[in-house]
Amino acid sequence: VTAADGLARRAEEALGDPWGGGVGSYAAAVDLDRTSRFPTAGAELLDDLGFSAQYVPRRFGGDLVDVAAAAAGVRAVARRDLTLAIGHAKTFLGAVSAWIADEELARDVVAPMVLSGAPVSWGLTERGRGSDLAATATRAELHHGGGVRLTGEKWLINNATRGRAVTLLVRTSDEAGPRATSLVFCDKTELSGSWATLPKIATHGIRGADISGIRFDRAGVPSGRVIGAPGTGLETVLKGLQVTRTLCTALALGAGDAALDHALCFTSERVLYGRRLDTLPAARRDLVTSAADLVIAESASVAGARHVQLLPAELPFVGAAVKHVVPSFVEPAVDRLARLLGANALRTEGRYAAVQKIVRDDRVVSVFDGTTAVSLHAVVNEFPSLVRGRPLDDGGTIALAARLVSPAPIDVEWDPARQRLVSPRGSTLLRALPTLADRVVGRSDDAVEIGLIRRVLRCWAAVRTDLAAVRVARHPEPAVFALADRVTVAFAAAAFLARLDVARADGDDRLDRWAVPCLARIAGRLGEAAAIDRSHRDHAFDALRRIR
């Protein structure tokens, strides 16, 4: 189930047979990973494809309009090799601050550089400070002529060494508070004075990625390279993360696709106890459960990306929500699928050698762009706004929900000026959840499905009651995080129901057989566990078998 999209299809074609031996194959990715080499050939292939144009909004001369379509392209690459997808798509993260906060710099400097295929990196974190961006210590002295002098170190930075440029979050004021930081676009070819990149850091996952750092000792940057107004660094970063977090979810989905691909292949070949493994109920249950988790995650991911275009003011909630909820479904699914392969999932050679790599690589996604705790904390901060939003049931809302999950590209450009730091009225999709559920029920003749939808609605009502009653401290208690988790699952549920509604309205029945498995998984995560009965499970499995 993928958004029908040109970029993803072109990437698939260019990358070739995943089970073959070419540049885009699983085998090639494993080989590079074994010796921690960057996938240079794969990156060149993407460059030849003009993949970088997807990182540049149309108004700056690129191809980026439908964010979900760009995400589908990234997902296609991530399926082959997460290291390649992360290493290449990082350029969008490096450039996003300019797209948001500096039209002139974006048009004159950043866009041409990205379109030329040069990697751009994003230097946010520092040693020992992790996700605490307000504690940034790298200093930038702003000179009257507009130039900047940098001192300090950025660490654990993807592409810090490979990148031609690094967008840096730096301290420009000694005063505490949110206006103390700025962003500087640092083109290494323009740097003067003393600076050096730091050695590649050995990591367990995405071994070949250039995770390194960069250190400055009174290094000079020419004038015109501060992004937006001084003091707006943190604000721009937060708005950038709202967008990049939706894109990050495509990485998790790609890893999930690859794990499912391997598990389906293995279980169709392996004979155990005289039967093919995929005829054993336990294996079949794990396959269907995991595939359902991916369908749910995909729904949240697509809806999240479309918010960038259609509902940017809601991104403070949605970006964090999908960044949490997508890996929270995909990561256990990848683990579950890998375990179907038994000892083969642990081997670094042979036909299934990619599985151990997929598991290791996938784990990095939940850390990128905000860990579980960071993402859920951001969701907690939206609680007051979520409580304010009353249910929506008008036709305009339903039409909007349909566009949020539409398989066809949406020709509306992202307008960063409409982004906010706090969502004003919660989440439209969440507010429409009961109506979307009613519409699906209205077209359904499956009693199991209708029962599950009622269950999900009951859970959602309980979540709303808890939201209205919760008290939030500066460092929230675990129960508050757990509530935030349920809110994000409800968002995924709304996205899935919207898809189901659209598909049925269009007479497309491909999603039908996933309704029961997905709703059962959603209900389970919301606190009302439901098993997937055998007939619905086998029905869904038949569809899976046809994919392969």
Added chain:
Amino acid sequence: MSPDQDDARVLDGAPDRDDEPVLDDELVLGDGLVLDDGLVLAADGSATLPAVGSELVARQHLTAEFVPERLGGRWRSTTAMVRAVRPVFRADPALGLGFGVTSLMAAATVWTAGTDAQQRAVAGVLLDGGRVAVAFHESEHGNDLTANDCRAHRSADGWHVSGTKAVVNNIDVAEAVVLMVRTAPGPGARAHSLLLAQGLASLPGAVSHGRYGTVGVRGVRLGGLDLHDVVLPADACIGTTGGAVETALRAFQITRAVVPALAVAVADAALARTVVVARDRRLYGGRVVDLPLNRAVLARTWALLLAADALAGVAVTSLHVAPRDALLIVTAAKAAVPEVLADVARALRRVGSAAVYGRDGASATVEKLLRDLEVVPVGHAGGTSCLMTILPMLPSWARRADRGESGAPPVGRRAGFDRALFEHERETATPDPSAFALGGGGDPLVSALTDPRIRDAVVDGPLDAAVRRLIDARTALVADVLGSDPAAFVPTGTDADLDLATRFADLAVGAAVLGRWHHAARTEPDDVTAGTAWARTALTAVADRLDGGATALGPELGATSHPADTDELHRELLRRVAAGVALTIDADPVGAPAGARGGPAPDERGHHR
């Protein structure tokens, strides 16, 4: 470090069995750290075992732990064996697997069915610090051992063996190998036999596959052999011809108990080091270990680790005090403990977050331990095959449990809960595998949930709500099993719902927690397991698992933890780590974990050999 160094076993003479069996933990994990994290990481990076570690294992004659006392070894109490070997698993699981656990698996088949001469020969190998390989696995058949193809026939000059064994620990370096071979065509449990081979890899017709690479326990020497009409002596058969499956089912009850207990020690080491990393790291103006979410996650994670240890400990003791009932208990432990520890691992990765992701520096060891932890239980029967062993035993369990609930008098002592499962001091003689049953048996463990003495202690107390949920889950399982088609519970489990077996294994965790709490409250009132904080947290987590609602995120969002429980567990957790006390129930001294003392980072090249 050369790959051959792990073979260089330093032997300072044969073990003198008149000595006190003293194990010097200081040498392995003391503060002086002969074997420190830096050496372990460097060895892992180059896919070898740390030479110093191999030397320590040899010097301490640790392989003698696996040899029964009557054959000159140190194995009397299996709990004592576990405690002796746990320091190695805390330091380096690869070393633990490499030097011994697969040797124990192989040797157990000989202790179970071998002749006196075979037993003496294998005891001699282990008492000399050698290795015995267990060559059952064939790549094409996974855990379905009865489908294996490697075949043997007997002729005048001995056994002729032809076929392939793959991904077997130490197969091409072990002094002795236990081979599973097909001696009759077709499926069926009597088609296979066990053969004992000495120096198998150097016999004419044996061709080594070289090493297999793995992502965890990289230092373990996994190999394979192609056997082309290899001839073994006529007296090589262990037990009767056709008896392989029965022998293995008996013998592996020992390792099904021991392996989970050792895996718990790996998780213990990972948790302790995570606490060190989180204690020494600051975020948002405070210690990472004190952020409310992390406090709750770590407290709950420790409670789960103790729960896993409770079940593993019961399984180990059951070999001695309830051998006829052990199969169900040890298999439940083998199925459930890795599941609980997987939740522990997921939680620890969340707490460590990006810091754990690097392969250098203080937290690299945590990631290595978690990686190894995934492999330790897999080296044995996988989870599904354990569930398939449990499944056919459920109908008789359910009928008995149903009778017990309707008030019928218990049939014999074994019908009810047996507190001896928690009394290690009863392990006074090496377990006798011939006493192990191959099925049936009573239920001395899960019946703890409804035992009247324990109920009296629980009612209206802090544990009551969670225990009631587990009793309801037990009642529901009994009803579901009795309501299922009896024909569905065939040994291969192909048509029955394995969830039934999973639920039984989860109930076994809960029962072990409850039993351990009750036992400790009476005998060791100052121990953390005598308190209700861990028990309530763990029982609630198990009940959540059984309800199916809390599995997706594992323990890391410990929303159901009681704040007072979190406070108590968090305090004791930090105290134990600072004091160098193990986080397992035995609370053995371990020396402060070397989180901040990770040693020099191995170079890039070393990592990827």
